[in-house]
Amino acid sequence: MKKFAESIVKYRWLIIITTLVLTIVLGYQITSLKINSDLISSLPDDDPAASLYKKVGTQFGGNDMGMVVLETDDIFNAEVLQHVKQITDSIKITHGISTVTSITNIIDIKNDNGGIDIGRLVDEYNLPNSKAQLDSLKAYVFSKDMFKGAIASDDGTATLIMFTILNDANKQVVARNVKEKIEALNLPEKLYFGGLPMMMNDISDLIVADIIWLLPLVFLLIAFVLLLSFRSATGVILPLLTAGIAVVWTLGIMVLAGYELTMISNEMPIIILAIGSAYTIHVLNRINQTKNGSNKANVTKALSFIYLPVFLAAATTAIGFVSFIFGSYLTMIRDFGIFTSLGIAFSLILSLTFIPAIIAALPANRKKGNYKTEIEKKSLLSDKALKPLVSLLFKHPKYTLTAWSVLIVLSIVGMSFIKTSVNMADYFKKDNPTRVSEDIMQKKFGGSLPVFVVFKGDMQTPDVLKTMKKAETYMKQFPDITTTQSVADLIEEMNNVMGEGKKIPDEKAKIEQLWFLLDGQDIMPQLVSANRDEGIIQSKFASVESKSMTNFVKYMDKFIKENSTDNCKIEITGMPSVYEKLNNSLLQSQFSSLVLAIIMVLLIVGIMMRSYKQGVYATIPIISTVAILFGFMGFTGISLDIVTVLVASVTLGIGIDYSIHIISHYNHLLRETGDINIAIEDTIIKGGKAVVINVISVAAGFLVLLFSQIVPLQNFGILLALSMVGSGLGSLTLLPVILILSDRKKQNIKS
Amino acid sequence: MKKINFQSGVLFGLIVAGSVFSANAQDANTILKKMDDVMYSPKDMTGKNKIVLIDKSGKQEIREANILQKGNDKRIFRFTAPASQAGIAVLSLPNDVMYLYLPAFGKERRISTSVKSQNFAGTDFSYDDMEAKPYSDKYNPKLIKTETNVFVLELVPKGKSDYSKIVVNINSTNYYPELMEYYDKGNSKIKEAKYIFNKVGNYWNAQEIEMTDLKKNHKSKMQMSDVKYDTGLTDDDFTIRKLIQ
Numbered sequence: 001m002k003k004f005a006e007s008i009v010k011y012r013w014l015i016i017i018t019t020l021v022l023t024i025v026l027g028y029q030i031t032s033l034k035i036n037s038d039l040i041s042s043l044p045d046d047d048p049a050a051s052l053y054k055k056v057g058t059q060f061g062g063n064d065m066g067m068v069v070l071e072t073d074d075i076f077n078a079e080v081l082q083h084v085k086q087i088t089d090s091i092k093i094t095h096g097i098s099t100v101t102s103i104t105n106i107i108d109i110k111n112d113n114g115g116i117d118i119g120r121l122v123d124e125y126n127l128p129n130s131k132a133q134l135d136s137l138k139a140y141v142f143s144k145d146m147f148k149g150a151i152a153s154d155d156g157t158a159t160l161i162m163f164t165i166l167n168d169a170n171k172q173v174v175a176r177n178v179k180e181k182i183e184a185l186n187l188p189e190k191l192y193f194g195g196l197p198m199m200m201n202d203i204s205d206l207i208v209a210d211i212i213w214l215l216p217l218v219f220l221l222i223a224f225v226l227l228l229s230f231r232s233a234t235g236v237i238l239p240l241l242t243a244g245i246a247v248v249w250t251l252g253i254m255v256l257a258g259y260e261l262t263m264i265s266n267e268m269p270i271i272i273l274a275i276g277s278a279y280t281i282h283v284l285n286r287i288n289q290t291k292n293g294s295n296k297a298n299v300t301k302a303l304s305f306i307y308l309p310v311f312l313a314a315a316t317t318a319i320g321f322v323s324f325i326f327g328s329y330l331t332m333i334r335d336f337g338i339f340t341s342l343g344i345a346f347s348l349i350l351s352l353t354f355i356p357a358i359i360a361a362l363p364a365n366r367k368k369g370n371y372k373t374e375i376e377k378k379s380l381l382s383d384k385a386l387k388p389l390v391s392l393l394f395k396h397p398k399y400t401l402t403a404w405s406v407l408i409v410l411s412i413v414g415m416s417f418i419k420t421s422v423n424m425a426d427y428f429k430k431d432n433p434t435r436v437s438e439d440i441m442q443k444k445f446g447g448s449l450p451v452f453v454v455f456k457g458d459m460q461t462p463d464v465l466k467t468m469k470k471a472e473t474y475m476k477q478f479p480d481i482t483t484t485q486s487v488a489d490l491i492e493e494m495n496n497v498m499g500e501g502k503k504i505p506d507e508k509a510k511i512e513q514l515w516f517l518l519d520g521q522d523i524m525p526q527l528v529s530a531n532r533d534e535g536i537i538q539s540k541f542a543s544v545e546s547k548s549m550t551n552f553v554k555y556m557d558k559f560i561k562e563n564s565t566d567n568c569k570i571e572i573t574g575m576p577s578v579y580e581k582l583n584n585s586l587l588q589s590q591f592s593s594l595v596l597a598i599i600m601v602l603l604i605v606g607i608m609m610r611s612y613k614q615g616v617y618a619t620i621p622i623i624s625t626v627a628i629l630f631g632f633m634g635f636t637g638i639s640l641d642i643v644t645v646l647v648a649s650v651t652l653g654i655g656i657d658y659s660i661h662i663i664s665h666y667n668h669l670l671r672e673t674g675d676i677n678i679a680i681e682d683t684i685i686k687g688g689k690a691v692v693i694n695v696i697s698v699a700a701g702f703l704v705l706l707f708s709q710i711v712p713l714q715n716f717g718i719l720l721a722l723s724m725v726g727s728g729l730g731s732l733t734l735l736p737v738i739l740i741l742s743d744r745k746k747q748n749i750k751s
Numbered sequence: 752m753k754k755i756n757f758q759s760g761v762l763f764g765l766i767v768a769g770s771v772f773s774a775n776a777q778d779a780n781t782i783l784k785k786m787d788d789v790m791y792s793p794k795d796m797t798g799k800n801k802i803v804l805i806d807k808s809g810k811q812e813i814r815e816a817n818i819l820q821k822g823n824d825k826r827i828f829r830f831t832a833p834a835s836q837a838g839i840a841v842l843s844l845p846n847d848v849m850y851l852y853l854p855a856f857g858k859e860r861r862i863s864t865s866v867k868s869q870n871f872a873g874t875d876f877s878y879d880d881m882e883a884k885p886y887s888d889k890y891n892p893k894l895i896k897t898e899t900n901v902f903v904l905e906l907v908p909k910g911k912s913d914y915s916k917i918v919v920n921i922n923s924t925n926y927y928p929e930l931m932e933y934y935d936k937g938n939s940k941i942k943e944a945k946y947i948f949n950k951v952g953n954y955w956n957a958q959e960i961e962m963t964d965l966k967k968n969h970k971s972k973m974q975m976s977d978v979k980y981d982t983g984l985t986d987d988d989f990t991i992r993k994l995i996q
Contacts (some may be wrong), residue, residue, distance in 0.1 A: 093937025098966060107869075115861030116851070118869070125911040166966060460835075498856050509855035512835035517851070517862075519873030530806060 005303035005356070009296045012357035019354045023245050026252025033251060036260035037172070037203035039424060040196065042332040049581055056452045060526050060536055061098070061164045064391055066175050066195040067448070068161040068182060075152060075159045076138040077104070078129035083187045085124055085330035087161055090181045096169030097178070099522045102161040102506050103141070103151050103688050109493050118499040118517065121147070122534060146493075150483045153444035160445055162195075164526070171197040172204065172285035194437035194448055199424075202434040206709040207266045218270045218704040222277055225697040232286075234362075238284060238355055239277035245354070246276045246346035259339070261333040263427075264643060267705065268340050268712055269557055274701025275317060275654060276347030278311050278694055283351045284652055285361055285690070295363075299356045309664065312608055313657040316350035317341075319600045320653020323593040324646055329585035333642055386688045388682050389732065398738045404734050411631025418630060421639035422582040423544040427711055446482035446708040447542040451475075453556070457567050459532040460511045464568045465491055465504045471570070472537055474559050478552055480542040485533050487527045490518055520660060541576045546583045549576040582642070597649040598623070601656050617738050618659040621730025622652055629723050638719065643712035647719040654698065654720075655727025658691045662731045666739060676743045680736050688732050779892040782902050785926040786919075787885040789955050795821040798978035800828075803873055807968035814872075818975075823883040825989040841872075842994040852994045855887045859991055868913035874971040875942065875962040879912065890917065901929060922948075941965055960990045 008015065020226040040063055043050035057063030068087060072080055085104040092100045108121040121141070122128060128137050138156065141147040152159050165174045175197035182191060219240065226236040247269040286306040287298050318341035325337045373524075393400060426433035439450035453471055457464045475481045488504060494514040496502040505511055515532075518524055528535045541552065556572045564570040598619065606615030626648050638644060665687035669679035702724065705717025766938045802814040815832040829840040838854035852859040871881050886892075890906035897903070901920040908914060915938055920930040925948070933942040947959040987993070 089936065093935050093939065095937075095939065112861075112863060115863065117863045119863060498860060499858065500856065507855060509835070510853075513853040513855045516836055516839055516853075516872060520870035530810075604957065676898055 002300065002304050004307070005300040008303065008353055008356050009300055009360045012360045015353050015357040016361060019245065019350065019357075023231045023248050025246045026256075029252040029255040030248065033255050034260045034400075034465040035204050035207050035266075036262050036332075037200040037207060039199075039203075039263075040261065042330045043578060044331060045537050046155065047329070047581055049573050049577040051576075052454065052571060053452070053578055056454055056536060056573055057450075059529065059534075060452070060538075063196050064098075064165040064167070064171055066163045066165065066178060066197045067193070067437075067441070068163075068178075069158055069192040069194065069437065069444065070161065070189045071158040071192065071440065071444070072189040074156055074659075075139075076134045076156060078134065080159075080189060081122070081127045083185075083189060084159060084161065085127060086185055086187070087182055088124075089184070090185065091161065091163050091178055094174065094177050094181060096166050096174035098164045098166045099160065100163045101522070103147075103159050106147070106151055107523065108146075109490075109497060111250050111497045116494075116517075122253075127316035131166060133603055145483065146485070146489070148483075150485070155444075158440070158444040165197060171245045172200050175201050192437040192440045193433065194441050196601060198437070199434050202428070202432065203263050206432075207261060207263055210266055210710070210713075211269070213272055214267075214704055214707055215273075217707065218273050218701050221700050221704060222273060222697055225275070225693075225700055226281070229281075229693045229697070234359075235281075235284060238358065239280040240273070242355060243273045243276035243279040245349055246343050247272050249346045250343035253342065254339055259335055262335070263710055264332050264713075265339060267708070267716075268336060268343060270701065270704060271340055272343035274348060274698050274704075276344060276351075278657075278698065279314055279347050279351035279614060281314070281353050281697075282306060282310050282690075283355050284359075287356070296360045299360045303352070303356055308608075309660070310351065311348065312604060312660060314344055315605060316601050316656045317650075318344045318658075319604075320597055320650045321646075322336030323597040323600070323649040323653075326588060326592060326596065328589050328593075328645075329582050330642055333646070337646075342579075369467050371428075374728060385692075386685045386732075389688075390684050393680070393684075393733065393736050393740065394677065397740050400737045401741075402728075404624060408627050408631075411628045411634075412636035415627075417634035417637075419637065419639040420583050420586050422546060422579045422586065423642045425544065426639075426641070429709065439459055442542060442544070445540070447480070447540045447544075449544070449575035451481070451537075451539040451541050451542040451576060452572070453537040453539075454538075454571045454573065455535045456533065456569040456571075459487060459528050459535045460515060461508055461567075462504055462506050462511065464535075465511065467563055467568050467570070468535065468537060469504060470563065471559060473535070475539060475556070478547055478555055480552060481539055481541060484537050484539040485527070486537040487518070487524070488537075490523075490527075490697075491515070494518065539574075541574065546579065549580050550570070550583070552576050553580045557714075586640055586642070586645050590640065590648065593645075593649045594626070594652070597652045601652055605656065605660060605663075608660070609667070613742075614663055614667075617735065617742070618656065618663050620738060621659055621734045622655045622727050624734060625655055625723055625730050626651055629719060632722060633719065638715045641712045641715075643710075643716045647723065649714060650720060651723035651727065655723060655730075657696070658728050658731035659735055661691060662687050662735055664740075666736075670743075677741060680740060684732060684736060691728050691731060695724050699724040757854060779894040779904055780887065782894065782921055782926070782954065783887045783890070783906070784885075786921050786928060787887050789926045790928075790957070791823045791883060791885055793954050793980040795819075795982060795984040796978060796980050797982060797984070799975070799976045801972075801974045802872075803972040803974070804874065805970040805972070819984060819988060821984045821986070821989060825986070826883065827989060827994065830856075840994050842989060842991070844989065850991055850994055859995055874973075875964040875967075875969055876971060876973070878912075880944070880962070886919075891909040897923070900924070921976065925955060927957075952980050954980050 039058060040054055043054060045051045055090065061730060069629050070080070070084060070087070076578040081104060088100050088102040088104050091097055104122055104124050104127065106121045108119055110117045122137065128134050137232050141152050148154065150160070163178065165171050179193050179198065180199070223236050223240060226239055250272065252267065283302070283306055286302040289302070321337045321344065328334045328337070365439065425435050425438040438448055453475070455464055455468055459465070465488040465738060468486050469492070472484040472488070475484055476600070491511060491514050492502050492504060494517060495510070498514070505514070541549070543549070553572070553576055560570045560572060602615050602619055605618045606612050609615055609618070617636070623674050629648060629651060632638070633640065633644070662683055666679050666683040669682050670676065699721040702717045702720040705713050708714050753993040771869050797819050799904065800816045800818045801866045802816070804812040804814070813832070814830060814836065816828050816830045819827040824843070824845040826843045828838060830838065832835045842850040849862050850859050851862045868877050868879060870877055886906060889910070890908055893905045893907070895903045895905050895918070900923055902923055904919050904921060906917040906919060909982070913935065914933050916934045918932040918934070919928050921927070922929055927948040928946050930946065931944040935941045942965060943963045945961045946957055948955045949958045950956070956975060956978050958975055961970060963970045
């Protein structure tokens with residue numbers, strides 16, 4: 001290892017220049033970093049429900065559908081209809097729009113004195129304006145399933161304007177243009193914008209806002225903590241520089257590997273900054289403490305001491321992030337795990353190469369004076385907190401143990417209250433436009449969570465259409481389904497106007513001829529494939545409760561089992577199906593990643609300590625912290641979601657460092673002095689100081705996430721900050737007590 | 752003197768400008784009328800119509816129909832292929848009255864297409880495009896430019912329409928349209944029709960019209976064959992009884 005340290009000193013300029021060149025090259029890549037706010041793209045391809053959802057959404061255009069809700073006292077009002085028409089017209093002529101459907105242009109098939117009127121609900125050039133006309137429109141709209149609750153809310157206070165975007169258009173740009181155009185109309189009614197393209201725009205804005213506001217904030221905060229702890233320019237600049245370069249490298253490599261920034265990975269720079277700076281702190285500390293020679297000699301000596309502990313700290317942390325690669329359902333979480341661990345690896349490499357190279361290159365004897373006063377001040381501060389702690393632990397080791405036990409028991413009780421949440425709308429703050437639109441959609445139009453039942457077979461045969469109709473009737477019996485739409489409805493409607501009743505005709509020839517009238521209607525591509533071998537029932541799910549979704553999926557599976565045949569293959573997908581999978585995967589992913597992380601950490605610590613028992617001791621505080629974390633989530637109602645599911649493994653990865661630090665310090669002193677009391681006291685007072693500084697700086701970094709626009713990330717910040725404090729406290733109280741009790745017993749037995 | 756000169760200059764200018772404008776307008780109207788004459792002068796017409804639908808991947812679907820037409824407001828469209836659509840017939844009468852016959856049901860139904868912007872039977876032609884009403888009745892023309900072989904007119908709808916304008920290239924020798932470009936109200940071109948005319952007897956016949964929906968990237972070709980003009984069709988050939996037969 002000494003050779004490694006020597007060569008770093010020897011090739012210091014090469015290292016510095018290489019690092020800088022790499023940083024410039026990779027930094028340049030970041031200019032082409034793209035934001036991916038498309039949640040659908042994060043669904044895994046190997047899950048049938050998710051891949052079917054992606055396929056159906058693309059094929060039938062559901063994923064490209066935007067919605068505008070217009071809300072007022074009464075939509076059946078001449079002026080309001082005029083405004084709806086204005087909106088419809090302005091969307092229609094927006095570049096990239098394929099179709100627009102609103103109350104002023106929606107197709108209507110009616111029986112007109114024995115004839116068929118294939119027309120529109122209203123004449124857009126002659127909108128109803130007298131009270132009588134408006135009243136009859138209202139009565140008519142509410143009399144038809146096609147309109148009631150679909151285009152006009154049941155209470156008549158809101159109307160929906162839907163648009164689809166051309167396949168080759170940039171959905172987000174089109175959605176943004178639509179929104180801007182409509183807002184420019186300055187209409188007096190309340191307008192809400194929904195649908196995936198709109199939501200994607202909001203998410204993009206949030207991602208950018210989080211980066212712009214949070215990154216500088218966390219930077220300043222860490223700088224402040226570092227300044228307080230080190231009181232030297234290098235002590236502030238070098239850790240931030242390392243972490244900053246690590247962030248640049250990670251983002252640069254992300255671009256090169258073809259990845260985009262998501263609503264999760266946009267927090268990666270913040271996390272790398274908070275965690276990555278710690279390794280440089282350790283290295284600097286060690287170099288500062290080794291002060292008997294030239295800078296170069298100090299660096300060589302310090303490095304050979306510090307490389308192993310720093311490497312272990314980084315390795316365990318990276319394991320925390322890597323552990324959910326295997327358990328996560330969404331690809332964006334997996335990518336986040338991979339790239340964050342990469343960033344941590346970069347921070348480690350930089351702090352072991354670039355930082356020593358810089359110190360070696362710097363002129364000597366700069367900071368000796370400073371360092372001493374710092375040590376003294378720190379000691380004074382520590383005396384007030386850590387010394388009393390030591391005496392408390394010695395006097396009442398069992399009290400400490402009892403206190404932790406009580407806390408853990410309470411937490412286990414709390415765990416039973418943990419809820420899971422997979423509803424995307426919950427991810428936005430209450431006043432976020434997307435959240436507000438979702439709420440309105442749910443209140444007025446039976447939700448916005450799409451449900452698709454896919455039928456494969458000859459869509460022009462009576463059997464397939466009758467099964468479709470049967471499925472619709474069956475679906476509507478479920479409380480959270482209000483409206484359904486399919487080509488079978490249209491065929492029934494047409495059959496009715498041909499005078500043969502509202503039912504599917506028994507002969508295929510009749511269906512084919514009714515179809516002739518529907519061919520070319522805007523709605524058809526949204527319901528049937530071009531070769532008529534696939535059709536869908538489109539519906540919306542009103543509830544966001546996981547339980548209700550699970551029940552629905554089960555309810556539909558029963559129908560599919562009973563009715564799916566070779567000639568009419570039925571499959572279901574949609575957000576309830578995807579959410580259900582996501583929800584199941586949360587617990588599974590939590591379990592597997594946690595178990596994986598515990599095993600890996602036990603293994604690493606055990607090998608490092610060359611003692612299995614101590615490996616277990618080291619993990620006790622951290623496992624206790626994880627228990628408390630879950631208890632806290634249960635009591636405070638912070639739910640387990642795609643982001644908070646990561647906290648436990650990350651906690652384990654970072655928090656274990658404190659235990660490792662304390663145990664190795666203790667072992668070292670115990671070997672030197674052979675006295676438990678001295679070893680413990682010295683460990684807590686000297687080692688504890690480093691732990692406290694580290695806890696404060698990392699927790700402060702995570703707390704910045706409180707200002708994030710995305711709710712789960714706020715929770716992620718709170719929970720991790722709590723975990724840092726918990727695992728720090730655990731390693732300073734619980735761990736020493738365990739060491740005292742076990743080694744006292746040993747000494748007693750010996751004596 | 753100078754003042755008078757100026758005034759008379761202005762006056763002269765106004766007269767010239769006015770006459771240029773009116774000459775221009777007259778020209779545009781005349782050109783459009785001539786186009787209408789070329790398109791709608793036969794008393795009647797019969798022929799076979801082949802509709803080729805081409806989607807964006809190039810996949811084709813073919814429909815065939817027989818057409819009978821009298822004047823510019825009576826027409827029967829009777830499908831002969833594919834088999835599933837054979838026998839379906841549409842009778843168009845004046846004042847937007849239409850009847851549809853579905854053989855599988857053995858009955859006819861009057862259909863009103865209050866919305867003319869809807870596409871006709873899965874093609875890229877809207878009912879509006881299919882209407883045989885003279886363009887000069889529906890549009891105000893303006894001559895934009897005269898090129899070697901074509902007049903380029905801009906047609907602005909007089910009444911309700913989904914189009915803001917149609918730009919039409921009219922052959923300057925024979926006065927048939929060569930190209931029509933349809934613009935939506937946001938002034939983007941949304942459709943385009945290319946015409947190929949051939950001479951059948953005394954008349955110019957639209958042998959092929961290729962309509963492209965530029966948004967959907969979907970094409971419909973209407974090809975006419977076996978065209979016969981002035982065979983002496985009467986109003987009796989355009990009745991419900993004839994539709995059902």
